[in-house]
Amino acid sequence: MALAPKPAARPPDLTTTRAPFIEEARAHGEIYIIDQPYELYSDENQATWGRLLERMHDPWARYANRRFLEGMEKLQLSAARIPHLDDINRFMQPLTGFRARAVSGYVPSYVFFDCLRRREFPTTVTIRDGERLEYLPEPDIFHDVAGHVPMHTDQAFAAALVRFGTCAAAAAQRAAAVRDQRERLHRLTSNIRAMSRFFWFSVEFGLMRHAPGDGDGALKVYGSGLLSSFGEIANAIDGPDVERRPFEIGEVVNQPFDIDHYQPRLYVVDSFDHLFALVSELERWMLEGKLDDVAMGEPNVSEADLASFLSYSEP
Numbered sequence: 001m002a003l004a005p006k007p008a009a010r011p012p013d014l015t016t017t018r019a020p021f022i023e024e025a026r027a028h029g030e031i032y033i034i035d036q037p038y039e040l041y042s043d044e045n046q047a048t049w050g051r052l053l054e055r056m057h058d059p060w061a062r063y064a065n066r067r068f069l070e071g072m073e074k075l076q077l078s079a080a081r082i083p084h085l086d087d088i089n090r091f092m093q094p095l096t097g098f099r100a101r102a103v104s105g106y107v108p109s110y111v112f113f114d115c116l117r118r119r120e121f122p123t124t125v126t127i128r129d130g131e132r133l134e135y136l137p138e139p140d141i142f143h144d145v146a147g148h149v150p151m152h153t154d155q156a157f158a159a160a161l162v163r164f165g166t167c168a169a170a171a172a173q174r175a176a177a178v179r180d181q182r183e184r185l186h187r188l189t190s191n192i193r194a195m196s197r198f199f200w201f202s203v204e205f206g207l208m209r210h211a212p213g214d215g216d217g218a219l220k221v222y223g224s225g226l227l228s229s230f231g232e233i234a235n236a237i238d239g240p241d242v243e244r245r246p247f248e249i250g251e252v253v254n255q256p257f258d259i260d261h262y263q264p265r266l267y268v269v270d271s272f273d274h275l276f277a278l279v280s281e282l283e284r285w286m287l288e289g290k291l292d293d294v295a296m297g298e299p300n301v302s303e304a305d306l307a308s309f310l311s312y313s314e315p
C-alpha cells in the first residue's frame, strides 16, 4: 500500500509560536534575554514586516501623536527589511539611554518592570503569521519595534517608563517587609494587578489630548497596542462606541481589561509630563496601601509574576 506523501516540512523561521529557535532557547534555560537570530527570518517573515509597516503609514499620519511620528522619523524603519535591534540601539541609546533587548517571549512582570528601570525594553523577535496580520494573541517584533520603540526616543516618555520600574521596585520592597505570608501575597497580587492595568491603559492603549501650542488640541494615540493595530487605531479615535475618559488613577487601577476585543473604554492624558506625574502618584498610592484591594478580574497575576516580585533583591 502506498503511503500518502508527507507535506513538505516548513523550513525553520521566526514566525510567532512556530519558531524552533525560541523553543530551544527556552529548553536551555535562556528564558529571557537572547540574541536576535537574524539569519532565521524567512523571506515570508521579511515580507510580512514590510506589509505591516506600509499599511500603517496613513493611519499613523492621521491618528498618532507627534512624539511617535518624530520618533519614527528619527528611526527610519525600512519596509524592505526587519530591523536589526543593534542598529536601532546604536541610534536610540544616545537619545534617551533606552535600548531594545531581544527576549524569548513572555517575561514575568517584575523582570519586565525592572528592565524598564534600567532603560532596557524587552523586545520580541518573532513576527506574526503573514496570513493573519490582525490576529495578535501575543506581542511580536512589529508591535514591540514599530509600536513601542519610536516612543522611546522621547525623553519625557522614557522617564515615565523608568518610573514604572522604580514603582515596581518599591512594591517588591514593600511586600518583602510584610511578615504574614497570606497578607503579603494578597497585597502583592493587588499591587501587580493595579500596575498592569495602569500600564495597559497608558503605555499600551493610551490617548493624549495635544495641548494648544504643542499641536492643535486634537486627540491622538500614544499607546503601542493601538499604534500597532491597523483596525483599532482608527476605532480608538473615531469609533462611536468607545468611551474616552480622563485618566484617573482610582478608576484605571480598578478597571479590568479584555485583550481579545477592541477596548471599549480608553483614558486620556495631557502630555508625557502628565503621564510621569501619574506614575509617581501611582507609587504614592501603592506606598500608602491604596492599591492593596483593587477590583478582582483581568489581568490574571500568575505564579511567575508573583515569584518574580518575591525574588527581588535591593538594586
Ligand SMILES: [Fe+2]
Pocket (backbone or CB within 6 Å): 139, 143, 144, 148, 204, 224, 225
Ligand atoms: Fe506592548
